[in-house]
Amino acid sequence: MPKFYITTAIAYTNANPHIGFAMELVQADCLARYHRMIGDEVYFLTGTDEHGMKMAQTAQQAGMETQALVDKNAARYQELAEFLNISNDQFIRTSSAAHKLGAQKLWKAIATNDGFYKAIYEGLYCVGCEAYITEKDLVDGKCPNHKKPPEFFKEENYFFRYSKYLPEVKKAIEEGRLAILPNFRKTEILNLIEESMSEKRDVSFSRPSKTLSWGVPVPDDENQTMYVWCDALSNYITALDYEHDGKLFKKFWPADVHLIGKDILRFHAGYWIAMLLAAKLPLPKAVYVHGYITSEGQKMSKSLGNVVDPFEVGKKYGIEPLRYYLLREIPTADDGDFSVARFEAIYDGELANNLGNLVSRVFTMTEKYSNGKVPSVSKEEHISDKVLETWKQYQTHMENFNLKAAAEEIFALLTFANRYIDEKKPWALAKKEPTEVLKILYHLLELIRHVSFMLMPFLPETSAKIREALHFESAKLYPDNIAWGVLKEGVSVKKIEALFPRQD
Numbered sequence: 316m317p318k319f320y321i322t323t324a325i326a327y328t329n330a331n332p333h334i335g336f337a338m339e340l341v342q343a344d345c346l347a348r349y350h351r352m353i354g355d356e357v358y359f360l361t362g363t364d365e366h367g368m369k370m371a372q373t374a375q376q377a378g379m380e381t382q383a384l385v386d387k388n389a390a391r392y393q394e395l396a397e398f399l400n401i402s403n404d405q406f407i408r409t410s411s412a413a414h415k416l417g418a419q420k421l422w423k424a425i426a427t428n429d430g431f432y433k434a435i436y437e438g439l440y441c442v443g444c445e446a447y448i449t450e451k452d453l454v455d456g457k458c459p460n461h462k463k464p465p466e467f468f469k470e471e472n473y474f475f476r477y478s479k480y481l482p483e484v485k486k487a488i489e490e491g492r493l494a495i496l497p498n499f500r501k502t503e504i505l506n507l508i509e510e511s512m513s514e515k516r517d518v519s520f521s522r523p524s525k526t527l528s529w530g531v532p533v534p535d536d537e538n539q540t541m542y543v544w545c546d547a548l549s550n551y552i553t554a555l556d557y558e559h560d561g562k563l564f565k566k567f568w569p570a571d572v573h574l575i576g577k578d579i580l581r582f583h584a585g586y587w588i589a590m591l592l593a594a595k596l597p598l599p600k601a602v603y604v605h606g607y608i609t610s611e612g613q614k615m616s617k618s619l620g621n622v623v624d625p626f627e628v629g630k631k632y633g634i635e636p637l638r639y640y641l642l643r644e645i646p647t648a649d650d651g652d653f654s655v656a657r658f659e660a661i662y663d664g665e666l667a668n669n670l671g672n673l674v675s676r677v678f679t680m681t682e683k684y685s686n687g688k689v690p691s692v693s694k695e696e697h698i699s700d701k702v703l704e705t706w707k708q709y710q711t712h713m714e715n716f717n718l719k720a721a722a723e724e725i726f727a728l729l730t731f732a733n734r735y736i737d738e739k740k741p742w743a744l745a746k747k748e749p750t751e752v753l754k755i756l757y758h759l760l761e762l763i764r765h766v767s768f769m770l771m772p773f774l775p776e777t778s779a780k781i782r783e784a785l786h787f788e789s790a791k792l793y794p795d796n797i798a799w800g801v802l803k804e805g806v807s808v809k810k811i812e813a814l815f816p817r818q819d
C-alpha cells in the first residue's frame with residue numbers, strides 16, 4: 316500500500332487562530348482525505364510551535380507562566396482543527412518532552428557531521444520575526460513586518476554551516492528530487508538560495524539561554540538554547556518518533572508534502588533541507604506553497620477591524636460551506652479574498668442550487684417514479700463518459716495539489732447533471748415512456764454516487780450523508796467503486812433533508 320505523509324506548518328501560539336491557518340488545515344485535510352479515499356496509507360500531522368522569546372514576553376505581559384499560556388493557546392488551535400472536521404492523525408506541540416528529545420537528537424546528528432561551529436554574533440534582532448535582521452531590511456529604522464526597531468545583540472552562538480549545504484539544496488530542487496510547487500515558487504527559492512550562496516552566510520542556530528530560556532536546550536551545552544526555527548522545523552520528524560527511530564518514522568519519512576504559507580518558504584526549502592542533508596536524512600518529496608487571504612480586498616488587520624474569525628464564519632454558515640469556500644474560491648497556490656458577498660453567492664449558487672438542488676430533485680423523482688428504489692442498472696447513454704472524464708480531470712488536479720481546479724470539475728459535472736434533467740424532462744416522459752424515465756434516473760443516481768466520492772475530501776459530511784441515503788457507505792474508491800454501474804437495482808433511496816438550506 317503506498318503511503319502518504321502530509322504536514323501543515325505548525326501554528327505559532329502567540330495569537331488566536333486566523334482564517335489563513337484554517338485554510339492551510341482544510342487544504343491539507345482535503346489532500347489527506349483524498350489519499351485515504353484512493354487507498355493510500357496516510358499520516359497527517361499538524362500542531363503548534365510554542366517556543367521563542369516572543370512567547371515568553373507575551374506570557375510575562377499577561378502575568379502568566381509561559382507553559383500555562385501556550386497550553387491555553389494551543390487548545391484553541393486543537394479546537395479549530397476539530398471544529399473544521401480536520402482528520403489529522405496527530406497534533407504535535409513543540410513544548411512536549413518527546414519533541415524536545417527528538418529535536419536534540421537531530422541537533423546531535425548535525426553536530427556529529429560537523430554542521431555547527433561557535434562564533435560571536437553581532438547585529439540586529441527582531442523579536443517579532445524571531446530572526447536577525449540586516450540594516451538594509453529596515454524601513455525608517457524599523458522592522459517592516461513589525462514596525463518596531465530591532466534590538467542590538469552581541470553574543471556567542473552556534474552557527475549552522477548553511478552555506479556548505481546550499482549547493483546540494485539547490486541541486487535537489489533543480490533536479491526535482493525536492494519539488495517546490497507551484498513552479499513560480501521554485502524560481503523564487505532558487506533565487507534566494509543563489510543570493511545566500513553568494514553571501515556565503517551561515518545561520519545562527521542558537522541563542523544564549525540567559526536571553527532565550529523558553530526553548531529546547533542545546534545538547535551538552537546548558538548555556539545555549541536552540542534557535543526557534545531549528546526547533547520548530549524538526550517537528551516533522553520528531554512527531555514520527557525519530558528519537559527512537561520508531562515505526563512511524565521508518566514507515567512515513569520522508570514527507571510526501573509539506574504544506575506551507577509563502578512567508579516561510581525560505582525556512583522550509585532552505586534551512587530545513589540543509590538540516591536534513593547535514594543529518595544525512597532523506598529529503599521530503601515536495602513543498603507546496605499557498606498564498607494569503609485578504610478580507611474584502613484588504614489586508615487583514617486588527618486596526619482595520621476586518622480580521623476574519625474562522626469560528627465565527629463556521630458557526631454562522633456551517634463548517635462545510637466554510638471548507639468549500641476556502642478550497643474552491645481561494646486559488647490553491649495564490650492569494651485570495653474572503654468576501655461575505657462572494658461567500659453567500661457561492662453558498663446559494665453552488666451549494667444550495669447546484670448540489671443541494673440536484674440531489675433533492677433526483678431523490679424526489681426516484682420516490683415518485685421508481686417507488687423510492689434504484690431502478691435497473693443502465694450502462695447506456697453518454698452520461699457515464701462524462702463522469703469518467705470528470706474523474707480523470709479531477710484526479711490530475713488532486714495529484715497536482717490544485718484543489719480549486721478539482722472542486723470546479725465537480726461543480727461543472729453538477730451543472731451538467733442539472734441541465735441533463737432540464738433537457739430530458741423526466742416528468743413529461745413519465746406517462747408515455749416510463750422505462751426511459753427509469754434509465755435517466757439510474758444515470759442520475761449513479762452520477763450522484765460518483766459525486767459523493769469526489770466530494771469526500773472537500774465536504775466529508777455532505778458526502779457521507781449522500782452515501783448513507785444511497786445505502787452506499789464504502790469510503791474507498793478502489794478497486795470497484797470508481798466504475799460505472801455500481802449502484803445496485805432495488806436499493807431504497809432514503810429521503811434526506813436539504814443539504815444546504817437557503818440563507819435568509
Ligand SMILES: [Zn+2]
Nearest residue numbers: 441444458461
Ligand atoms: Zn520583525
